[in-house]
Amino acid sequence: MRILNYHSLIILLLAISACDREFDDDTPLPDSRAARAEVMVMADGWTPTLPYEVPKPGTYTLPKITSAGGGLVLAENGEVLELESLFGDKIVLLTFIYSSCTDLNGCPLATAVFYKIKERFKKNPNLADAIRLISISFDPEHDTPEVMKLYGAGFEEGDPQWLFLTTASEEALKPVIEQYGQMVIKEFDEEGNYTGAMAHVLRAFLIDRSKNIRQEYSVSFLHDQLVTADIKTLLIEDGVLSANGN
């Protein structure tokens, strides 16, 4: 039931994206966390249509920020794998999610944008093969490999490959999210009891073939047009695409 609810939210977001012209471009998505947390992790705005010009791929540089982290993760079939080994020789787009997340500005948005990027590159098999998408759960207690398999159903067909991973425990997860600086705030009630809710700042990471993080996206910049321009910038740098982006 939770997965179905989650898919409903993703559909909601894809719908927002699909009806660009019905919207005022400056209308932000609602933030459902405001009412329930003393500390609020606020999205910095996301609009269905990029409300400014998309930069031309290759006309700007993406500095190497830091090395992309690794750690032990679980594949959908339960197999224990080293995260770094899953990067292969691909340009990787990676994000952290949890399947019961109901915040429109959070995980459902990330998944919706990843879906759109997959659809964009699916049309070009040569480029699609150079890219890999990875979603990792930060709620290992609930998000077992089976849950992640169900969660990823409908998104996995064709290239670019999209992996839905989890970890064996909170202990296994901790070093992974710490390497990426992925903040997760557990919410407590006034008596100090954990409410089961988690606030987090949505982040996605663009990783080059040398396993360096080259871009870190917040909500406002996690947009399929912008991410596509950045991926193409790396593909131009690698010589996979020509300087004019073809």
Added chain:
Amino acid sequence: MKKMAKSQAKWMQSTLAFLCVVLASAVGFLSTAMADETCMSPYMAKIVGQEDYVYVWTLGVEGLGDEQDKLVTVSVNPKSENYGKVVNVLSVGGRNEAHHSGLTDDRRYLFAGGLDSNKIFIFDVHTEPAKPKLHKVITDFVEKTGGMVGPHTMYALPGRIMVSALSNNVDHGGRTGMAEFTNEGEFVAAHWNPTDENLRGAIKAGNVADGYGYDVRVLPRRNLMVTSSFTGWSNYMMDFGKMLADPEAMKRFGNTVVVWNLHTRKPKKVLEVPGAPLEIRCAWGSQHNYCFTTTALTSQIWLIYEDDAGEWQAKAVGDIGDPSKVPLPVDISITADDNGLWVQTFMDGKTRFFDISDPFNPKQTYEHVIGSQVNMISQSWDGKRTYFTSSLLGNWDKTGDADEQFFKLFTWDGKQLNHEFTIDFYKLKLGRAHQMRFGAYSLYSQMPNSTDTMLSQVE
């Protein structure tokens, strides 16, 4: 399972068109104005309730206490038994011209700069919010950036900190730029400001591209980064009276604001804003495409705004006090609803509240003397609590009895400020109180504990 996946995808596609209409009204209904602790990065987790601590980056003073720069932690939660008390002092060894500080996007680390030593001190404020620890010191800022001097604003970007500089190591004048560091303090990239000789792809709206730097702010939804311009090391380290009497020195102040492409970090347009535009505060409203800045030398409020054609422009929209008396506007703070702007003027020690509901016509509605001198302000999310500190620069602060150094809390009821408490930083032998940043246990899934210790007990 595969069948289910395909049917889900099909249903998804057929549902998209239907939801368009429903969502258009739903999003419109639910949209709210976003706000902040008034000057934090929009990328950062926010304290929307009661803050537990204020971290005060403090300049050491020769002959006072341990004479060192220090991070002073003040307990500000009324529920704490140490409310209104200094609960921790962390000296960093020596004096660096401590100035501004800024938290990382995850609020786990506080970066604090030294304008003279060019060091950046990174404090861990999450492990034990009541007792920050020195995590790391960046000592090669000048080398890594290719010659930038005077790390000033520390501004959170996703996983990174943008550090705007004030000067350079060639002539110690105002030409400078910005540099990015990871949240762990590793250098990422340097971005030099556009100059008349090298516009770096930008265009000039006026006659000058001075390349000076000061503050940096962003409006992500407009892909906008904005920088302002102050003066270089040769001026900010000079005695204030001596500088005012030096006509050549007085020529070395910035007169520009630059708008940048935030995503590509490329400068787009150099706007002419005469008189040293300092702090920048961008509006939070979803359709408020503008930022405010104030000019130190000409005492004006300027609006940096996007016009109907999508072009960024600059316009002087109001005076602060009597500009002919040079009240010297310093820190400013926008309210969460974009309707108010606090403006401090250093020389008369006043804070002024402007109604900016019409951003093109700010109107002063209130003023109050905070002390003999005042610089920084930090207000809570709801605007009900406003904190003030006194120091501007080590060599620019007033002298004698007028050199009050304090941390003060006032509550704001919408009509007037009401004094809650004052901490005398000289009496406690701490130094000159400068930049303030908030901390809260709830940021780190922690509950308040009993490890608070008052300064007297620390000593």
